[in-house]
Amino acid sequence: HNQHSMTGAAYNLLAHTFHRLNDTLNEKKYILKHLEFAERQNSDSQRLHAFDTYGSFLARQKKFWEANTYFIKSHLLAKRQKNDETNAEILLTMGENLISLKEYKKCLEVLHLAEKIAFKHIRMP
Numbered sequence: 001h002n003q004h005s006m007t008g009a010a011y012n013l014l015a016h017t018f019h020r021l022n023d024t025l026n027e028k029k030y031i032l033k034h035l036e037f038a039e040r041q042n043s044d045s046q047r048l049h050a051f052d053t054y055g056s057f058l059a060r061q062k063k064f065w066e067a068n069t070y071f072i073k074s075h076l077l078a079k080r081q082k083n084d085e086t087n088a089e090i091l092l093t094m095g096e097n098l099i100s101l102k103e104y105k106k107c108l109e110v111l112h113l114a115e116k117i118a119f120k121h122i123r124m125p
Contacts, residue, residue, distance in 0.1 A: 008037055008046045015053060024061070031057055048077040052090055055097070064100045071097060088117040 011034035018027035031054050038046035055070030071094040078087035091114035098107035 008034060008041070008043070008049070011037060012049065012053065015057075019057075024057075028057060044077050044081060048074050048081070048083075048086065051077070052093070056093060059093075059097050059100065062100075064097055067097050068094065068101065084117050084121065088114045091117070 011030050015027050015030035015034060018024075018030060031050065034046070034050040035054060038050045051070045051074035055067045055074060058064075058067035058070065071090060075087060075090045075094060078084075078090055091110050095107045095110045095114070098104075098110060
């Protein structure tokens with residue numbers, strides 16, 4: 001299991017490194033390898049991260065509708081895993097993407113959901 005999570009982490013690190021080098025071709029290559037790896041492993045946690053990373057990549061490429069699809073997929077996985085912190089982060093990124101799509105009403109709904117998650121944790125001891 002540890003070897004498998006390290007493979008996903010390596011693909012993610014390579015994608016992030018190529019992003020910082022502004023090498024979008026290799027960045028996309030390793031994001032897609034991470035997505036393929038997550039599917040092969042049938043790992044929801046790997047999928048969640050790969051979907052979010054690919055959504056962010058697509059948003060930077062101004063492919064906002066495609067990005068939204070991947071943000072929704074990662075949001076649903078985070079919600080199912082009850083991973084509130086990650087879910088709130090994904091919702092904020094999704095909201096930013098929805099602004100680019102001029103989907104202001106949907107954006108407000110998404111940001112309100114992120115706010116509800118945050119308030120739930122503020123009230124916890």
